[in-house]
Amino acid sequence: MLRSLMGAQKCWGLIRTRNLMELATKQTPASFAMSKRHYSPPTHIKQSAAANDSGTMAEIKQEMMKRLGLEPGYNPIPKSREQLLKYQPKLEDLPPRAMQDSFxxxxxxxxxxxxxxxxxxTYLGNVRLGRLLEDMDLFAAWCCHKHLVLPNLPEGVHLPYTFVTILVDRIDFTNVLASGTQDIRLSGHVSWVGTSSIEVVVWLEQMVDGRYQKLTRALFLMAARNATNTGASPVNPIQPANEEEKVILAGGADRKKKRQILCAQSIFKVEPNDPEQTLMYELYKRTTPTHTLELNKRILPPNCRWMEDSFQMSTIPSFPEHRNHHNRVFGGFLMRSALEISWAAAYLYCKTRPKLEHISDISFEKPVSVNSFIKMTAYVVYTKENYVQIMTVADVLDTETGSQVTTNTFYYTFSSPDTVTEVLPRSYHETMWYIQGRRKFEASMSPV
Incomplete structure (x- = not known):
């Protein structure tokens, strides 16, 4: 949990993301010439599964607990599911599933x-976007439940699986201002599977003037684990039901490769490229006085702020209220907490209410126990014109030793009604944050 499709012609345009994939060899104008403003669920899947309404999110949560054999209420010693390990199926025992089966x-x-x-x-009557991220995370796990079929599982035996969020893909937001008093609809389905990994696409829409308007979409990568979350479990393969599903499935391996490439190219793993090194030198020249021999002295240009003075921090004690079905801190809670402090940091920096434009990839590397202290620090790492790029770092604090471990890094792009003050790095490691924030910003501004 720690450190994460539109008409028939628009289906692929929604689930692809600019920074994770390109399908240049198979792309056709009719199928793929889409912009990031298009968010509707795919017509061919929607029509095939029109009756597949799962009710409210509260009802989904109850049904998932029932399937997993869990009961309401907290117990410091979780109910053992070890007896379910013997029911874990083999891959060859799992029948193929179409995407429309999980829609x-x-x-x-x-x-x-x-x-x-x-x-x-919110106090203005809009929706708290962090709450929606929580719902999308839970809904993605529900789509995994819908995909999974175990023909050899005896009747009455609970599902011998655990689903864990690995990462959340790029999330863009439309200009629809979501109301806090109108229904919101989530839609989704499994879009690709590996042996034990499951990709799920999720959309959000809200009822506006009698019809649903698009809010956002996200791509979740989930891991199927055994009943005790101690090992991987196989999942049903996908057998596409039509040409659109074939196209979506064909991109799965490509998206996986793009994720690996982006991870390997992180500024924290390899040195900056030539243009970025030139930028670093320009930043040094701008912040170093030319008329003195005090080489260790730094100066702040007019209408700028140091990065070290542009952050907000909060330490959050987690409680059982924030747990998932497996007594760990819910990934959606971490996403909400990070988003809300990032929004506060952007608001205080801009001195006006910002608009969330984009969330970059979110990865979940390690589970967090429900007795953890979680430190969230939101830094303004890059600015351009009226945009602010926020990097938020989540650290888990050890109450006995005082040490801390970074579990997540989130990147958010906000816009302001006015031009914002430029932020500048003062140290070398802040310069690396600046370069990485610039990369994330440029990726968020590029069309899908």
Missing amino acids: TTAIIPLSTDRTLQDKYV
Whole structure:
């Protein structure tokens, strides 16, 4: 959990992401000439599974607990699921599934549930986007449940699986301002599988003037684990039901390769390229006085701020309330917490209310226990015109030793109504953050 498709012609354009994939060899204008403004679920899947309504998100959570054999209430010693290990299937025992088999929808009933509204609404009456990230994470796991079919599992035996979020792909937002008092619909389906990994695409739409308007979409990569979360478990392969599903599936391996390449090219693993090294020297010249021999002295140009003075921090104690079905801190809670402090950092930096434009890839490397202290630090690492790039680092603190381990790094792009003050790095490691933030910003501004 720690350190993460539109008409028939638009299906692929939604689930692909600019920084994870290119399908130049198979791409056709009719199928792929899409922009990031298009977010509707695929017509061919939607029509095939129109009756596959899963109810409300609260009902989904209850059904998942039932399938896993879990009960409401917290126990410091979780109920053992070790007896389910003997029911783990072999890959050859799992029948193929089409994408439309896992397609489903769910509702967040904000228009009728006033108590629920209080959890989702901002003081201006809009939706808290962090709450929606929590729902999308849970819904992605539900789509994994819908995909999974175990023909040899005896009746009455609980599902011998655990689903863990590995990463969340690039998330872009439309210009629809989500209301805190209107229903929101989630849609999604499994779009690719490996031996034990599952890719799920999730959309958000809201009822506006009698019809659903697109809010966002995200691509989740989930891991199927055994009943005790101690090893990988196989999942049903995909047998495409039509040409559109074949195209989507064909891109899965390509997206995986792109993820590996991007990870290997991180500024924290390899040195900056030539243009970036030139930029680093320009930053040095701008912040070093030319009329003195004090080479260790730094100067701040007019209308600029040091990066070291442009951050916000919060330490969050986690509680059982924030746990997932497996008594670890829920990945959606971490995403919400990181987004909200990032928004606060952008707001205080811009001195005006910012708009969230983009969330870069989120990876989940390690589980977090429910008794952890989580330190979230949101840095302004890059600015351009009216945009602010935030890097938020999540650290888990050891209460006994005082040590801390970084578990997640999040990147958010916000826009401001006005031109923002330029942020500048003062140290070498801040310069690396600046370069990485610049990369993330340029990726977020490029068309899908």
